[in-house]
Amino acid sequence: MTTDEKKFDVCVPTDAADASGTGGSSAGLTRRDLIKAAAVTGAGVLAAPALLRAQAAGGAASIKFGLLEDRSGNFAIFGLNKWHGTQLAIKEINDGWTLDGGVQGPGGPGVHAKVAAKPPTTNIKATVDNGGAPARDDTVWTEPAEYLLKSGDKGVLGRQIELLAPDPQSDNTQFQTLARRLILDDKVDVIMAGFASAEREAIRPIMDQNKMLYFYNNQYEGGVADKNTFCTGAVPEQQIVPVMQYMIKNFGPRIYTLAADYNFGQLSAAWTRAMAPLLNAEVIGEEFIPLSVSQFSSSIAKIQEAKPSWLMMYITGQNHSNFYPQANAAGLKFPMGSSINIAQGYEHRRFAPPALNRFHVTASYMEEIPTPRNKLFVKRWRAMFADEPYLAMEGHSAYVATHLYAKAVRLAGTTDKATVVKALESGLGVEAPAGWVFMDPATHHLSQYIRLARCDEKHNITFMTEWPHIEPWWTRRLGVNLARTAEYKQYIPDEDPFFKMFQKKKG
């Protein structure tokens, strides 16, 4: 264990505390570190790149893994969580572990991991006709708690993974600079980067120019169809449609949308508008809130006047999270549905009850998932990062993506990026802690195990229903098949004629 942790110490520039496994979600600002940082800067290292690279290189044969996640600035709480997920996965891989799974083809769940406790040995009909108990779904479907297997490898192809993770500081231009640095200077084998869509779009052209393999591990508004890019976060068809289904069925058809006034909010609201008629519902009102706003009295008044059945919430960021306590104080009692809050920003832990009461979110992962498998995952995570405030959705995405990459490299037999892309397109499915997930060859997106979480007045989480396997079908419907035809763009809903096709129906 210690050799690998020391490796971490060398690779991760800032956090000496992390190496001892005592958790580093908030790195202490020691004077020693500050002086060291200032001294290094002042030394004029531009003239001596070779010296620095010699210090960082853990070994000539290591696989260089580039990670660009914000550890300071606006998105720090999300980036730190994803960084930890990546570190946990790399440690497991270097120690010789891998996620259960492999090349499976889109045969659906149950092909690999789902085995009954006892296979049926007798004719079912005969058993039932003779008064025996009918077979039941829940006996066929069992999920082993242990999701890790020995890979039979030390690291990947005998090479350890070396993590290079500079801090882009929630700054889009830093993303660009650091991406170039990782690609041209450090010559990494893969890059995983970005929280906000703006950050992703800032570097995707650079990835494409340099044919760099790129993973974007975050939920987003969907539509990326890029030969070099793989997305492991949830997309609207996996989150928005299910939550709408549930909320409409349980609370009613009149929807009022509150969305952040930028791409994610606008596009998510467009999805809601388009899907509502198909689900026999109606968006009776919409409001787009600028990112800087933190006072919601007029919005709350409008909501009270509109009297919807439930609220569709696409608000984001520190400023917007103030809506919940304010709405609670104003006595707003409408149920709320979302694809983003709680699971990503753990508002139910950060705000006092009952601010998030009646909140529902469809998440690809939450710390509270009660399966034995997830309990094991949380235990392992907290063993490495004891101070982690919350295991958020995207830390899980980052973790899964890292293991997926390792499996693809093993399958490809090389780190050559074009070959690894092909391996990722071979039909890989893995036993993620959330459940079995599958990397779709055509869209380069991950199928997701979606659970609907409900937050009650004490901020306890209950999972009301789940969709074990939702495929990323939207870009497929647009005709995207990256395994056959390379593309390098992002689609938006307006390019999809289906979105408008069923709008005329006014019930």
Added chain:
Amino acid sequence: MRGPLGIFSRVGGRQDLGRGAAFWVAFAIVALGLVAFPLFGSAFYLSNLANFFVYVPMGLGLCLLWGYGGILSFGQASFFGISGYVYGIVAQNLSLTPGASLLGVAAAILATVIVAALFGYFVFYGQVSAWIIPLLTLVLSLILETFMAQTAGYQWRIGHVLLGGYNGMTGIPSIQVGPLEFGGASIALYLLTVIAMLLGYLGLRLLVNSHFGYVVVGVRDDVERTRMLGYNVARMQVTVFALAAGLAGLSGVLYVSWGNYINPSSMGLYAATLPVIWTAVGGRSSLIAVTLSTVALKWLADSLAVRGGEYAFLIMGALLLATMLFFPAGIVVSLNRLWRRARRQAP
């Protein structure tokens, strides 16, 4: 001051630090070194340095406007952004036309100058009080950032180019002249930024030492006096403002050629403040000081991001604070004064 070699004596004039043979020899050596760097620098270093040099014209523009013209503006980032967006719109819409990117460059810088002239017209001909001008330019950058951030939908497009909202505009092609592409990691772009930096510096140095330059300084030192010597002060201020904006526009097109991407945060509050910091820390009264400080501070920010992580903000903030307290005239300018004083006192 007006010798037979008019231009040479003017470039060497006293409106900037550094005169005489020793300075110019050093300048030539550095310039040659920069131009020759591609011979022994890696693609990454070229790309990184190009990124620093991209911002020098914008810093020099503010130096002219604030240091020499006396007008503090937070608007350089706005014009940087307008330029980047206009280039992106024109170059992508006309992508099939030969010379599209050059048309884009021309359109971008022209648009920037026009917007600046319009803004300047209302501000300077409207005789707005001097202390309000920085606030107005700040408001301009906030308005532009906020407006662009909400252009996410499909209806926000010009031609077939989406503005992109908060996510920004991607796929902006690099400047292309014939077969030569000025891409982010290319030698061509590196040399272009070096040339832009050198020519920008020399050109402005020539300007500030010219008659026009002296009048600009006169407007800064005593507006009333200059007006009463027969100068249309408002028109001069608009001219200088538009010139500074044009330089910011130059930085803008160089940036999108380097990064193929622009988004509203390039025009936001943080971006608007950066040129002011570079200029203040170097010393706004000197073009060479601002050139040095812009490159140095961009390099510092880059180094801190790679090695210092969360200390980056702290160190930059502390640096600015220290400069304001101990070197209010700017670090380079103050050091120059100390050096000259020491030289005079030396036996």
Added chain:
Amino acid sequence: MSSPVEREPLLRVEGLTKAFGGIRAVDELNLAVAAGELRCLIGPNGAGKSTLFSLLSGIHQPDAGRIVFKGEDITELSPFRRVRKGICLKFQTTRIYRGLMVGENLTIARGKVRGTNGRLEWALGVLGLAGETARPAGELSHSHQQWLEICLALATEPELLLLDEPTAGMTPEETALTADFVIKLSGQGVTILVVEHDMAFVRHIARGVTVLHYGRVFADGTLEEIEANHEVRRIYLGEQ
């Protein structure tokens, strides 16, 4: 010296009025100045002398009345255009570019004019500034700074020169030198209006004198006439 009324005056002021916060600094003032004249404007404090200059130069706009210069109504004209027409003001409190060298001050004042300005060269010589082109203007003595400002005004090649208290703070010798200079300048054809408190200067000039009081022309005539005027004496003594 021909009488001012025989030909169209260079400057004609009619019914000029300017009030500041209820107080009329200039009150329906009428004045005519002939081309080539050298005239002193005197009067007690608050008589409106400096206000008149600020109105003539365009710093302030009058509430009523008009200013006609070389037959043209310039009342609405902005200050910088009046300078281009040929009116230049030396401010009451010296305004020069202290941070710049003397030579640089002059460069700005001269504008883009090519060729030498003989009158300016002569003035610089007489006033002791010819060898000081490399000296920072702020380092000059107070009197030299005032002389420099006069030279800056001359550099604009004015037809009408307005001097507001040019000898304030000067020694008697410097005052005399200034007076001699102004006389010679007038002899070269520049029309000059001088606001002064120093009667020694006014006597040295020994030309036409206009007395202002409460924003109006109180008396007007030759130096001898004004000196003999009991009313003038009264308003001065009465004010003290």
